[in-house]
Amino acid sequence: MNSPALAPKSPYGGGTPDSFVRLHGVSKRFQVAGHSRAILADLDLDIRRKEFIAILGESGCGKSTLLRLLCGLDSAYEGQILVDGVAPRIGNDEAGIVFQDPRLFPWLTVEQNIALGLARFSLARSEVQQRVSEHVALVGLAGFERALPHQLSGGMAQRVALARAIVARPAFLLLDEPFSALDALTRSQMHDQLLRIRAAADLTMLLVTHDVEEAVYLADRVVVMAPRPGPLRAAVDIDLAYPRNRADTAFQHERERLHALLGHGVNSFS
Template sequence: MPAQRSASTRGQLAVRDVSKSFTVNGARIDVLRDVSLEVAAGEFVAILGPSGCGKSTLLRLISGLDRDYRGSISQDGEAITGTGLDRGIVFQEPRLFPWATVWQNVALGLKNAPMSESAKRDSITAHIALVGLDGFAQAYPHQLSGGMAQRAAIARGLVNRPRVLLLDEPFGALDALTRARLQIELQQIWAHEKITMILVTHDVDEAVFLGDRVVVLAPRPGRISDIFDIPAPRPRTRGDDSLIRVRKAVLRTLESDDTSEPIRTATAAEGAA
């Protein structure tokens, strides 16, 4: 766990021996197998892997949207038995209601929050400003660019001040320039909010740039093949030598045909070897 994130103990996650399967046309398909992962409070973990390796499925299990699995998942020592206000989630598509303004969409994140109306208003205002949408509170989704719409979705995910924010390829549908800009902004938001973030992505550069650790899932059935520590200080620059070394090591893991070796943690120095 990074030293600068150790002030809070809220937002710890423990995934233990989690397996998940689906039945398709009468045949069982294993999606995840024996996945175990500890996430420290305030840590930013990127989960990386090829399409179909179970990344998004694992995120759904952590969110509580799917409870049909083997193993256990807990947050702050308590079993996750369903969705809750202490876990926010942002999807690849913003999923904003087209008939609602930015303000109204963000306010939906507080629908069941035990807060006074004035406290809700203050939180909505603060989080719209946090994601850089000052002046657009009364705009409708069709009046926003893709990046602005995703900022609104992030504000909605954060407005309730959850302990954990889950991000399922939130920038996957954006152009390269907007994606790079929002990666920098997400890093700043994470530093400001001081909460645990778990990002699912298939983009190696994104995972290495944003994560404290990068967890690489092997192809189906998804299982952890490597965990890489990212030692680069924050705020980060993309040309940092340690990021480049880890990126190369991650790519070697993804390109390897043999994903059956035991889990190991790679450092930047090992990645350069």
């Protein structure tokens, strides 16, 4: 059972099952060398509770910018963003985030790094220990609790970052190209791990990626971003049962459909 301090699910009750996350008319501009430059223009998107959504777009189209808005790291935008009925803000207990690089503290052990995800709650030491052990096991790092980040492979370090993001059991997990620095084999292992975590936890997930195959393998729905500044180009439901097989004709069909929406040649790979 979640303790009350760790179960901030629906504190405001504003979200609905069909719109756990809502973006309505969202635009974002940056000031660059005295000029205002539009990065996101008039985005509309609703994400259902427990949906796994991938946002696919070329490098520089504004994916990380969008993710920063969604987790409250940047609140200078126009339009409306609601996560479970409230505007995102830093320290929001509803959201966990994993970046492209693991961002671990090099002088802290694996378990100490994961425990940082609980630092804002006043929990008994024994409860912290128990939750950390649970999440060490969930990401397959049992036996490495006392290891330091430099003793880990890239994939292991990213699993620590994932455990830190979910140890407080957020309702919403945001992933910013978390696997793009990993080799292909590790990346596909991480995909399966993420799907196992999804099955074990009540998570709504948003993954931003430029990798078409990754999006098709993982997501219930893939949203394609146009080059900036533009509205979202398309939302494609991936109606394939899990676990998905990358070699299936249906899988390849979805992949080609998304490449075409991105404006790639049919046989090109991103």
